[in-house]
Amino acid sequence: MNTGDMAISVRGLTKTFGSRTVVDHFDMDVPKGAIYGFLGPNGSGKTTTIRMMCGLLIPNGGSGQCLGYDILTEPQSIKENVGYMTQRFSLYEDLTIRENLDFIARMYRMKNRKTDVDDALKGLGLTDRANQLAGTLSGGWKQRLSLACCMLHDPQLLLLDEPTAGVDPKARRDFWDEIRRLSAKGVTVLVSTHYMDEAVQCDYIAYIAYGKKLIDGPAPDIPDMIGLNTWRIEGPNITKMEAEMRRTAGVEQVARFGSVLHVSSTDGAALDRVAAEHRKKGTYHWQKQKGGLEEAFIYLMATATDNFTEPKEAAE
Amino acid sequence: MSFSFTRFGAVLFKEFVQMRRDRITFGMMIGVPIMQLLLFGFAINSDPKHLPTLVEMADQGPVTRAVLMGMKTSAYFNFQGIVTSQEDGDRALRDGSASFVVVIPPGFERDVVRGLAPEILLSTDASDPSAAGAAVGAISGIVDKAVRQTLTGPLHYAASAADPFSVTVHKQYNPEGRTSTNIVPGLLGIILSMTMVMITAVAIVRETERGTMEALIATPVRPFEVMLGKIMPYVLVGYVQTLVFLMAAHFLFEVPFIGSPFAFFAGFNLYIVVNLALGFLISTVAKSQMQAMQISFFTLLPSILLSGFMFPFAGMPGWAQTIGTAIPATHFLRLTRKVMLKGADLADISSDMFAMAIIMLVIVTVALKRYRQTLD
Numbered sequence: 001m002n003t004g005d006m007a008i009s010v011r012g013l014t015k016t017f018g019s020r021t022v023v024d025h026f027d028m029d030v031p032k033g034a035i036y037g038f039l040g041p042n043g044s045g046k047t048t049t050i051r052m053m054c055g056l057l058i059p060n061g062g063s064g065q066c067l068g069y070d071i072l073t074e075p076q077s078i079k080e081n082v083g084y085m086t087q088r089f090s091l092y093e094d095l096t097i098r099e100n101l102d103f104i105a106r107m108y109r110m111k112n113r114k115t116d117v118d119d120a121l122k123g124l125g126l127t128d129r130a131n132q133l134a135g136t137l138s139g140g141w142k143q144r145l146s147l148a149c150c151m152l153h154d155p156q157l158l159l160l161d162e163p164t165a166g167v168d169p170k171a172r173r174d175f176w177d178e179i180r181r182l183s184a185k186g187v188t189v190l191v192s193t194h195y196m197d198e199a200v201q202c203d204y205i206a207y208i209a210y211g212k213k214l215i216d217g218p219a220p221d222i223p224d225m226i227g228l229n230t231w232r233i234e235g236p237n238i239t240k241m242e243a244e245m246r247r248t249a250g251v252e253q254v255a256r257f258g259s260v261l262h263v264s265s266t267d268g269a270a271l272d273r274v275a276a277e278h279r280k281k282g283t284y285h286w287q288k289q290k291g292g293l294e295e296a297f298i299y300l301m302a303t304a305t306d307n308f309t310e311p312k313e314a315a316e
Numbered sequence: 317m318s319f320s321f322t323r324f325g326a327v328l329f330k331e332f333v334q335m336r337r338d339r340i341t342f343g344m345m346i347g348v349p350i351m352q353l354l355l356f357g358f359a360i361n362s363d364p365k366h367l368p369t370l371v372e373m374a375d376q377g378p379v380t381r382a383v384l385m386g387m388k389t390s391a392y393f394n395f396q397g398i399v400t401s402q403e404d405g406d407r408a409l410r411d412g413s414a415s416f417v418v419v420i421p422p423g424f425e426r427d428v429v430r431g432l433a434p435e436i437l438l439s440t441d442a443s444d445p446s447a448a449g450a451a452v453g454a455i456s457g458i459v460d461k462a463v464r465q466t467l468t469g470p471l472h473y474a475a476s477a478a479d480p481f482s483v484t485v486h487k488q489y490n491p492e493g494r495t496s497t498n499i500v501p502g503l504l505g506i507i508l509s510m511t512m513v514m515i516t517a518v519a520i521v522r523e524t525e526r527g528t529m530e531a532l533i534a535t536p537v538r539p540f541e542v543m544l545g546k547i548m549p550y551v552l553v554g555y556v557q558t559l560v561f562l563m564a565a566h567f568l569f570e571v572p573f574i575g576s577p578f579a580f581f582a583g584f585n586l587y588i589v590v591n592l593a594l595g596f597l598i599s600t601v602a603k604s605q606m607q608a609m610q611i612s613f614f615t616l617l618p619s620i621l622l623s624g625f626m627f628p629f630a631g632m633p634g635w636a637q638t639i640g641t642a643i644p645a646t647h648f649l650r651l652t653r654k655v656m657l658k659g660a661d662l663a664d665i666s667s668d669m670f671a672m673a674i675i676m677l678v679i680v681t682v683a684l685k686r687y688r689q690t691l692d
């Protein structure tokens with residue numbers, strides 16, 4: 001791929017804090033205009049990676065570009081052109097909604113500050129509440145206001161670090177509608193997330209654990225890359241069956257979708273033997289199917305515990 | 317590096333708005349100085365010893381030597397040397413290198429023997445009355461005892477006279493010996509230190525703790541614009557506090573201000589900068605606002621105890637004086653007392669300014685070093 005088509009392209013990014021390597025030889029290519037999902041358990045290094053890509057942290061090793069600017073030598077230009085929404089709510093709670101927007105507008109030395117802030121307020125539907133303190137907003141509104149602040153200077157690239165953590169499902173859906181609207185306008189979006197239902201909305205996926213990238217590619221290709229074999233089970237008393245499956249050797253993953261059970265394993269032969277045995281009994285309806293994105297993400301997420309301590313065995 | 321006044325101004329303005337909305341802190345910044353002034357306005361008594369003393373000796377006889385020996389063994393006085401003129405003695409009192417100057421008049425012993433009741437003059441820097449008080453109280457007894465022990469044998473008659481000699485105490489700078497006069501300038505140093513250090517540290521740490529710092533430095537704003545914008549409002553707070561304080565001191569305690577206002581202004585600004593730098597340094601260490609507050613309080617303790625505010629500096633043991641010398645409040649205290657009570661001008665406080673400048677240099681160096689680390 002040509003790096004000119006890439007909003008972000010980094011190679012071998014490495015970051016150590018003290019003696020701990022938190023991000024380890026990380027490569028990533030984010031195509032322009034894409035919604036790129038950045039997945040990984042807590043403490044796996046997502047935030048650190050994003051900070052390095054937008055010039056907030058200096059990597060110990062590696063190189064790359066962000067919007068055509070060198071991440072090592074041109075952080076100032078990157079800051080001018082990127083919208084970065086930090087993991088935590090980062091507006092001033094003791095300033096009003098308008099004051100927050102206005103402050104950010106001044107940080108970017110925007111020419112038509114007043115008009116742009118008014119437009120942003122209108123876009124948010126907060127014109128009437130412009131003089132309300134930001135701290136009094138609900139979680140979902142805070143998230144939307146943060147996003148509006150990041151978008152105020154019209155960046156071509158948005159970096160969103162777990163933007164929907166702790167926000168109710170309705171607000172999350174609205175938030176993603178907004179992200180897709182921005183994407184349709186040509187904004188590239190890199191979004192780190194914990195939620196599977198958000199991951200499936202991305203065009204591309206990268207998965208990181210213990211600072212190392214385990215897998216990345218276009219979202220539809222991910223299940224094949226993982227190589228998960230899946231059987232679908234239907235029948236009476238699915239709860240009992242679920243419990244039994246969790247105990248069965250040869251079944252690596254059990255996922256329940258309503259009254260349907262998906263059992264998966266990377267070892268297809270072993271799983272097929274389990275299936276054959278159960279099908280003989282005939283109580284349940286077993287059907288082999290292609291592993292979908294859902295199973296793939298459950299698989300990725302399930303193998304991942306919090307990464308705050310060193311991996312026990314070889315990383316993975 | 318291009319400095320943007322737009323961004324600096326925005327940070328400054330934001331800081332003012334936040335300060336105004338934080339009613340409690342705002343009230344404290346004005347209320348605390350007055351409250352403390354009232355509380356500390358009451359005397360704090362102590363009985364300091366080993367105060368630096370100079371002697372102007374115009375008589376060398378055994379009675380004179382006995383008097384000096386008696387003063388020495390009383391432990392109140394610590395003889396540092398001889399002065400030969402009154403000007404030398406006055407200068408030592410003004411710049412604080414001596415707390416007392418003892419003047420033994422010419423022909424002292426002869427006049428005692430002749431029963432002429434000569435006068436010993438004890439000049440004292442009474443701007444710190446708790447330091448001078450006890451020693452002044454003790455002087456008559458000490459000299460009296462010394463003379464009586466020396467005048468034995470044929471001269472016994474002279475000692476048994478009603479008043480073989482007299483001691484005149486000459487209190488300079490604070491003739492009434494009022495403690496509040498001395499406490500008040502010192503208290504200004506403590507209050508400024510308390511608010512400047514703590515508020516700066518907390519204001520910066522608050523930004524990190526609430527997570528707004530990361531979003532802030534992700535914008536094109538430069539670290540220098542952030543720091544300057546955050547610190548400037550508190551310089552103004554320091555000005556307001558000082559003004560309120562000086563007015564309260566003037567009207568409530570009638571503390572004089574006889575020195576050069578310009579000298580005070582220069583020293584005061586330097587002191588504010590030192591404290592802001594210290595607050596800045598603390599903010600690079602503290603992980604939370606609570607920690608910032610605690611560390612600030614921790615630095616405040618030596619300022620209160622070892623700066624000469626609570627206990628007279630000259631009366632402290634050597635190790636405490638060494639620590640005290642490294643504290644900015646110590647020098648600001650001396651400077652303020654000299655200017656307000658003793659009428660000093662810029663030249664008289666140059667040594668204090670110099671000391672503060674060195675302390676500031678050290679703090680700023682360490683703070684900048686740490687600041688670079690935390691950005692990464």
Ligand SMILES: Nc1ncnc2c1ncn2[C@@H]1O[C@H](COP(=O)(O)OP(=O)(O)O)[C@@H](O)[C@H]1O
Binds near residue numbers: 017
């Ligand atoms: N400034 C820092 N100093 C030391 N360790 C850090 C710092 N920032 C992050 N870490 C550590 O690096 C690891 C990765 O953190 P992070 O990038 O925040 O992970 P994630 O965003 O995936 O949860 C964590 O173990 C965290 O404790």
Ligand SMILES: [Mg+2]
Binds near residue numbers: 087162
């Ligand atoms: Mg994170």
